[in-house]
Amino acid sequence: MDNQQDYVLRTVEERSVRLIRLWFTDVLGKLKSVAISPVELDAAFEEGVQFDGSAIDGFSRVQESDVLALPDPNSFQLMPGRDDEITARVFCDIANLDGSPFEGDPRQVLRRNLAAASDAGFQFMCAPEVEFFYLASADPAVTPQPLDDASYFDHTTLDENSDLRRSTIRRLEATGIPVEYAFHEDAPSQHEIDLRYTDALAMSDNIMTLRTIVREVAMETGVHATFMPKPMEGVQGSGMHTHLSLWSADQNAFYDPDAEDGLSGTARAFVAGVLTHAGEFTAVTNQLVNSYKRLVAGYEAPVNIAWAHNDRTALVRIPVPKRNKESQGTRIEYRALDSACNPYLAYSVILAAGLKGIRDGYELGPESLGRLGDESERTSTDDKLLPANLSVALDRMEDSELVREALGEHIFEWFLRNKRAEWGDYRTHVSSFELRRYLSSW
Amino acid sequence: MQPMLIWPDPAPHDLVRVLDVAGIAWQAISDEAGARSGLFSGAVVSADEDPEAGFAMARLLRRGDLNVAPLLLLVRGSQLAELEGRHDAFDDFCVVPAHPSELEARIKHLLASESGLDLPPEVVQYESLELNLETYQASIEAKPLDLTYMEYELLKFLASNPGRVFTREILLSRVWGYEYYGGARTVDVHIRRLRAKLGEEQAGLIQTVRSVGYKFGESRWGA
Numbered sequence: 001m002d003n004q005q006d007y008v009l010r011t012v013e014e015r016s017v018r019l020i021r022l023w024f025t026d027v028l029g030k031l032k033s034v035a036i037s038p039v040e041l042d043a044a045f046e047e048g049v050q051f052d053g054s055a056i057d058g059f060s061r062v063q064e065s066d067v068l069a070l071p072d073p074n075s076f077q078l079m080p081g082r083d084d085e086i087t088a089r090v091f092c093d094i095a096n097l098d099g100s101p102f103e104g105d106p107r108q109v110l111r112r113n114l115a116a117a118s119d120a121g122f123q124f125m126c127a128p129e130v131e132f133f134y135l136a137s138a139d140p141a142v143t144p145q146p147l148d149d150a151s152y153f154d155h156t157t158l159d160e161n162s163d164l165r166r167s168t169i170r171r172l173e174a175t176g177i178p179v180e181y182a183f184h185e186d187a188p189s190q191h192e193i194d195l196r197y198t199d200a201l202a203m204s205d206n207i208m209t210l211r212t213i214v215r216e217v218a219m220e221t222g223v224h225a226t227f228m229p230k231p232m233e234g235v236q237g238s239g240m241h242t243h244l245s246l247w248s249a250d251q252n253a254f255y256d257p258d259a260e261d262g263l264s265g266t267a268r269a270f271v272a273g274v275l276t277h278a279g280e281f282t283a284v285t286n287q288l289v290n291s292y293k294r295l296v297a298g299y300e301a302p303v304n305i306a307w308a309h310n311d312r313t314a315l316v317r318i319p320v321p322k323r324n325k326e327s328q329g330t331r332i333e334y335r336a337l338d339s340a341c342n343p344y345l346a347y348s349v350i351l352a353a354g355l356k357g358i359r360d361g362y363e364l365g366p367e368s369l370g371r372l373g374d375e376s377e378r379t380s381t382d383d384k385l386l387p388a389n390l391s392v393a394l395d396r397m398e399d400s401e402l403v404r405e406a407l408g409e410h411i412f413e414w415f416l417r418n419k420r421a422e423w424g425d426y427r428t429h430v431s432s433f434e435l436r437r438y439l440s441s442w
Numbered sequence: 443m444q445p446m447l448i449w450p451d452p453a454p455h456d457l458v459r460v461l462d463v464a465g466i467a468w469q470a471i472s473d474e475a476g477a478r479s480g481l482f483s484g485a486v487v488s489a490d491e492d493p494e495a496g497f498a499m500a501r502l503l504r505r506g507d508l509n510v511a512p513l514l515l516l517v518r519g520s521q522l523a524e525l526e527g528r529h530d531a532f533d534d535f536c537v538v539p540a541h542p543s544e545l546e547a548r549i550k551h552l553l554a555s556e557s558g559l560d561l562p563p564e565v566v567q568y569e570s571l572e573l574n575l576e577t578y579q580a581s582i583e584a585k586p587l588d589l590t591y592m593e594y595e596l597l598k599f600l601a602s603n604p605g606r607v608f609t610r611e612i613l614l615s616r617v618w619g620y621e622y623y624g625g626a627r628t629v630d631v632h633i634r635r636l637r638a639k640l641g642e643e644q645a646g647l648i649q650t651v652r653s654v655g656y657k658f659g660e661s662r663w664g665a
Contacts, residue, residue: 003505007578007591014577015586078588125627173638176590198631250610250626 004073005045012038012088015078021089022049022069023208025106027058027411028287028418029342031208033089034069044071048095058414059094059104067102068095075205080174091205103410106344110201113348113406117355122246122253124351127180127197127331130210130339131238133231134164134189138224144231146189147223165191168217175213177206186300187235197243200351204343207240227339229286230293237294238339239301243319244350245331246270255330261309262326263318268364271307271316271332273357274350275364278305278315278336280400281349282386283393283419284407285337289426292389294338302335305384306368314368315386336386345407352406391423445469446549447482447510449499454488456538457516460545466553474502477510484553488516490538493524498619500531512552516540527603527616568601568659571647587639592618596632600648604659607651629656 012020020041022034034051036044048068053059059067069092076090094105101108117124136145162184169179178196185192193214195206211227218225230237246253246266256264286295297303300312308314315336321329337346356362387393394416397403404412444467448457451470461468468486471477485503489496496515503510515532517525525535536548566573570583573594580587580594589597599617600608608616610626618628633656637645649657 003507004591006505006507007594010578014579073591075590077590080588123627173641174588176588176593176635176639178634178638196631196634199628202631247627 002073004076008045008073008076008090009042011076011078012041015086017078017088018085019087020044021079021087022071022092023089024069024092024094025204025208025342025344026056027104027106027342027345027414029106029340029345030057031212032056041071044069045073049092050097053094053102053104057418058106058411059102064097066097067104068097068099069093070095075202077175080171089209091208103408104414106342106348106411107201107204109406109408109411110204110344110348112408113351114200117246117351120355120358121248122355123248124200124347125197125245125247125331126200126203126347127195127243128203128207128337128343129192129194129239129241129243130207130227131185131190131192131240132214132225132227132339133187133238134191134218135224135226135231138226144226146187146232149188164218164221164223165193168214169193171213171217172210175209177209185236187232190236190238197245200347201344204347207343229288229291229338229340233293236299237301239294239335240337240339240341240343241333241335242337242347242350243331243333244354246354252327252330254332255327257326261318262321262330264330266358267330267332269357269362270354271318271357272362272364273353273355273360274316274332274334275305275307276357276362277349277353277400277402279385279387279393279396281353281397281403281406282336283390283397284349284403284415285334285341285346286393287342287390287419288338288340289390289422291338291340292387292393295336295386303386304368305386307332307364308368311368345411349403349406352402356402390419390426394419394423443467444481444483446553447471447477447485447503449485449487449496450492451476454491454516456540456542457486457488457545460542460549463542464546464550466549477503477508482510485510485513486516486549487513487532488538489521490516490518493517493521497524497528497531500528501619504531512555514548514552527599527608527612530602566598566601568604568647571597571601571644573598573601582640582644589636589639592632593636593639596629597636600656600658605657607654607657609655613655 017038019035020038022036024032026032034049036049048070050066050068052065053067054065071090071092073090076088078086078088091107093107094102096102114124134147136147165182169182172179180194180196182193193210198206214225227238254264254267255262286292295301295303302313302315304315306314307316307318309318317333317335319331319333334350387396398416407415446461446466446468448468448470451472453468453470469480487496487500500513500515502508503513512533515535516538517535519537534548534552536545564574564576566575573580578594580589580597596617610629613629614626633648637648640647647659651657
C-alpha cells in the first residue's frame with residue numbers, strides 16, 4: 001500500500017467518515033457518484049469498484065458493460081459543511097476489467113493528452129473564470145427570474161446574492177479550491193468566480209466540485225444556480241474563459257523576456273494551433289444547442305477566430321501580466337468555452353490543438369485590431385468565424401483528425417451521435433419565437 | 443537478532459567488512475520489494491554514491507507501514523547541506539569514507555538504542571496548529587483541518603521547521619521527493635491551497651518571501 005492510501009484510510013478512521021463518494025464524470029460532463037462505506041475503501045484502492053456503466057452517458061459499449069472505478073487517493077477530500085455527517089469524496093479513473101484505461105472516461109482522456117504534453121516537456125496550467133446565474137426557480141415553464149438588477153462589479157450589500165457567494169467561496173476554499181476573485185457579473189443575478197491556476201487535471205476536478213458546491217449552497221436557500229450558457233435573452237451569457245500556460249520545468253514556456261510583447265515562440269505557435277483548429281473543436285467547448293446563443297456579437301462573447309492583446313471580442317486574448325511578474329503571469333486566455341462544457345474534454349482538445357501548433361511550427365498571423373464581431377458578416381462556411389450553431393460545429397468536428405485523436409474513437413463517435421440527436425430534437429421543435437411571430441399573421 | 447538492512451545491493455565493501463568483523467548479520471536489498479521481504483533490526487543506507495536514490499530509499503524505509511528503524515545514513519562531506527530538512531528520514535549519519543572503528547561504533551550504538559537516537563516527534567505544534575504524525579491529523583485551535591495527503595506533508599515539513607526560508611526547489615525535493623517532476627509551480631499551487639484551508643486568520647502562517655520561496659511561522663512583524 002502506498003503512503004497516500006495509508007493517509008486516506010487513517011483519516012477516514014480518525015475522522016469517523018461515514019460515507020465515501022466515488023466521483024467520476026460522464027462524457028457530457030455530468031458528475032456521477034457511487035457511495036461506499038469506509039470498510040470498502042481499502043478494497044476499492046486495491047481492486048477498484050466494479051459497476052455496470054451501460055446506463056451512463058458515453059460509457060455504454062456493445063459487448064461489455066462492466067467497468068472499474070479506481071479511486072485517485074490524491075483527490076481524497078473531506079467535504080465540509082454537509083450536515084453533521086462527515087462525508088468524503090474521491091475522484092475516480094475508470095478502467096476496463098483488465099485494468100487498462102477505459103476509453104469512454106473523460107478523465108482518462110485528459111490524462112492521455114497531458115501525458116503527450118509531458119512527453120513534449122510541458123505541464124499545462126489552467127485558470128478558469130466560471131460564470132453562472134442565480135435564479136428564483138429551476139422550473140422551465142416560467143421565465144428565468146433573476147434575484148437582482150445589479151451589474152458588473154456592483155457591490156450588492158447584505159442581500160441574498162452576496163451571502164450566497166460568500167458562503168460558496170468559504171466552502172470552496174475549505175475544500176482546497178482557492179478563489180482568486182469573485183464578483184457580480186454584468187447581467188442581473190450573474191456571478192463570476194475566478195479560480196487560481198493549477199494543472200489541468202486538478203482544475204477539471206475543481207470545476208466539477210465547484211459546480212456541485214455552487215448548486216448545493218444555492219439550494220440550501222431555495223435558489224437555483226444554473227451554468228446554462230445563455231439562460232436569458234438580451235443579457236450576457238455564462239462563459240468559462242480560461243487562462244492557459246505551459247510550463248517547462250520551472251519556467252513559463254509562454255514567456256520570452258526578449259520578445260516585444262513578452263510572448264515566446266512557443267506561445268505564438270500554441271495560439272496558432274488553437275486558432276487553426278478552434279472551429280473543429282468548438283462542439284466540445286460549446287456543446288449545447290444553447291451554447292451558440294451566447295456566441296453572438298454584442299455580448300462580449302467571441303465570434304471571430306482571431307487573437308488580440310486588448311480586444312475582448314477576440315477568441316484568444318493575451319492579457320497583460322502584472323508589472324515585474326511577467327515571468328509568472330504571461331498566459332493566453334481562450335474565451336469561447338462556456339460553463340456547461342465538460343472540462344476534461346474541453347481542456348484536452350485545446351491542449352491537443354496548441355501542441356500541434358508547437359510540434360508543426362504553425363505561424364501566428366497578425367493580431368486583430370479594433371472591435372470584431374459584426375454579426376451580419378457571419379456565414380456558416382467562413383472558417384474565420386466560430387460555428388454559428390451546434391449542427392455546423394458537429395460537421396466541422398466530424399472532419400477533424402485532431403479532435404478524433406484527442407478524444408479517442410469511442411468518445412468521438414459517441415459524442416457526435418448523441419449531439420446529432422440533440423440537434424435533431426431541436427430542429428423539429430416549434431419555438432415560442434415562431435408562435436409569436438407567425439401564428440396570428442400567417 | 444534480525445539482520446540489518448543494507449542499501450544498495452551489492453552492499454559497499456567497506457561497510458560489509460565492518461559488519462562482518464563486528465559479527466552483525468546483514469542483508470542487502472535493492473528496492474521496496476526487498477525491504478518488504480523480511481524483518482530488520484535497523485538499516486544502513488549508503489547515499490554517497492547516488493544521493494537522490496539514497497534519500498528516496500531512506501524516506502521509503504521511514505514510511506509508517508514499513509518503518510525500518512533505527513536508520514544510519516552514509517553521506518559524503520560535500521553532501522552535508524543536503525541533510526537540511528531531511529532529519530526525519532534518519533536517526534544518525536556518518537560521513538564516509540569513515541574510519542572502520544567509527545562506523546562500527548556508530549552502528550553498535552544505534553542498535554543498542556532500542557528505537558533509534560532521534561525519535562521523530564509524534565506531535566508537531568506551532569501556536570494553535572497541531573499535527574499528530576501518528577494519526578496524520580492536523581488541527582488549528584483544536585478544529586480539524588481537512589487536508590489532502592500532499593497538503594498534509596507540506597504543512598508538516600513547514601511546521602517542523604518554523605522561521606526558516608525554503609526555496610520552491612528545496613520544498614519540491616524534500617516534500618515531494620526526487621521522483622516527482624511536476625515542477626516548482628506545484629509548490630505554489632499547494633501553498634495557496636493550504637492557505638485557503640488554514641482560513642483568513644491563519645493564512646499568514648505561511649509567508650511568501652519575495653523571489654526566494656516560503657517561510658512558516660514567526661509573524662512578519664517580528665524579528
